Amino acid sequence: MAFDADEEILQDFLIEAGEILEKLSEQLVDLEQNPDDSDLLNAIFRGFHTVKGGAGFLQLDALVNCCHSAENVFDILRNHKRRVDSDLMDVVLEALDNVNAMFEQVRNHEEPTPAPDALIAALDAFAEPANHTAVTPPTSDAPADGGDITDDEFEQLLDALQGHDAPQGAAAPAPEAAGAADSSGDEEITDDEFEALLDQLHGKGQFSGAPEAGSEAANGGGADLVDAGSTGGDDLITDDEFEKLLDELHGKGGSPTSAAEAPDTGSRDPAPPPRAETKAATPDATPAAKTAPAKDTPPAGETTVRVDTKRLxxxxxxxxxxxxxxxxxxxxxxxxxxxxxxxxxxxxxxxxxxxxxxxxxxxMQPIKKVFGRFPRVVRDLARNLNKEVNLVMHGEETDLDKNLVEALSDPLVHLVRNSVDHGIEAPDVRERAGKPPMGTVTLSAEQEGDHILLAIEDDGAGMDPEKLRQKAVEKGVYDQDAADRLTEAECFNLIFSAGFSTKEQISDVSGRGVGMDVVKTKIGQLNGQINVKSELGKGSRITIKVPLTLAIMPTLMIMLGEQSFALPLVNVVEIFHLDLTKTNIVDGRECIVVRDRVFPLFHIKRWLVRNGDGDTTTGTAHVVIVAMGTRQVGFVVDQLVGQEEVVIKPLGRALQGTPGMAGATITGDGRIALIIDVPSLLQHYS
The missing domain is CATH 1.10.287 (Helix Hairpins)
Structure with a gap:
């Protein structure tokens, strides 16, 4: 591997190939749902082809070989010599997994591990035409593959240009054009060469300039080649125009590869010739006046610059x-x-x-960085569980802090897998319930003020509150009396308890009671909230609310004695004054009742301030209702200072790990305030 090559070239490859591989995962899952989508087949072919080309330049032979075999499969598919099926997709997706693994090794400056020989053999087998014709090519004049020509067709086109197989009756190209093609050292066609080819087909000067007013071309006539583009106003040749050009070369419906049964799988050339959509091979082909040559136009300046994330x-x-x-x-x-x-x-x-x-x-990064992996997750899990599941995604372009994008990845995977495994029923069960056999999981994201709202929704079986109460008693989470008093919302929140699972049988997917408690913990660490709604027989909806960024945090500044503290505003639900003589005792804990809702009440001054235990506050006090995940409790505070944006500073070595403290900040009056970590505070003290 040429790791001693220019580091900038390697980084360019990692960026471009990384984006392509992210798209390939989604495109392959889409292809299984739309096996006849020619545009999708061509896009996937180009994806593997581009990664192979870059890998070949860097001498990454293992990556080249795997991409080449996958590319051959899609060359067969787009030429309608085989049809997409689940077995083929299993092999191709396994190949993509291997390509991703090798790509990560390259990112870490390691030599990539070659794909297993059995996998390459399976890909090569699928790169052979099927025994029967699975798809009948379209009989219309439009190309079967959505407008692209194969590499062999492009070679034939170049041969015609250079006088090797010129159409009967056509003159050889101009010597200077042929010489330019011969001396260029690559297989791209220049504008002058293309003009010479057009002159062979339609006569000298047919496209040399704009038609005069009143001419046939100006009134809608002219060569068929340019009819489609005559009103477009741009100087690129369209796919239909190029196909007509090929018809001139090979006869109507003909193709240089029509007689070939399979592509040459022995070739390992990392950079085959470009296809017809390459802009370098698309000269001015409209009857409009020619624009100035590209060489006279100053190159456009770069609009992006790569910056290390540490600098940001x-x-x-x-x-x-x-x-x-x-x-x-x-x-x-x-x-x-x-x-x-x-x-x-x-x-x-x-x-x-x-x-x-x-x-x-x-x-900021789009949350699509996370969402992009879910089509594959859902596809593989549904296939493993013999279920039919359709994943719908909304708001993929919603932006949030890059650190949050990475931190949300694992919790969302848990929730999506949970929806497919626990939520969506088997097809026969759904049909008996009067539902379509295919279930739907919807993943959405939207910005709501300075927060992001994420939702995972399914149209599955929903949750039974009674069953959850029974499980809570069996697991010893509540006694029977306490379980009977739980509201439906509190029952649904039981799924976030450690070791809690409604699954009767343990599988490699779920049933051990781990996962959802991890989700709750992780969302709490992000200063987020999670909420569950469900209806038996109709489905469930889990919503997550997280801040846009973790770097600068809006807080509510409070005073406990003479010490300032900051409560993250995302945790604050409401504030009110309370007569402390009107509290109640429920299950041995001091509580308050607000609008028929019961909230546990905590005097946090006793936890956080020295000599706070001696506080005997009576009369009215300020109470802040805070949310911790799915719970809401009341904090008694001495004074409310107001809202303030703060910058989180890590605690010193002596204070690191202090329960209930997320960090420190400097307040507007110059004092140091500790930032309260609500989940950690309650977990440790209550």
């Missing part, structure tokens, strides 16, 4: 420091009577907010 993180940290200074100046400006100072602070506030937003945008 450093910039984000500096913006965070700027936010802290802004908060401090804002507090000083409000206390000052100097009008000019207040104006300057106000301007600084606007600029800092805009800068903060712009830097955050540089860290």
């Amino acid at each position: 993180d450093d910039i984000m940290n500096m913006v965070g420091e700027l936010v802290l200074v802004r908060n401090r100046l804002d507090r000083l400006g409000s206390a000052s009577e100097d009008e000019q100072l207040q104006k300057a602070v106000s301007n600084l506030d606007v600029v800092t907010t805009d800068l903060q937003s712009a830097v955050m945008q540089t860290r």
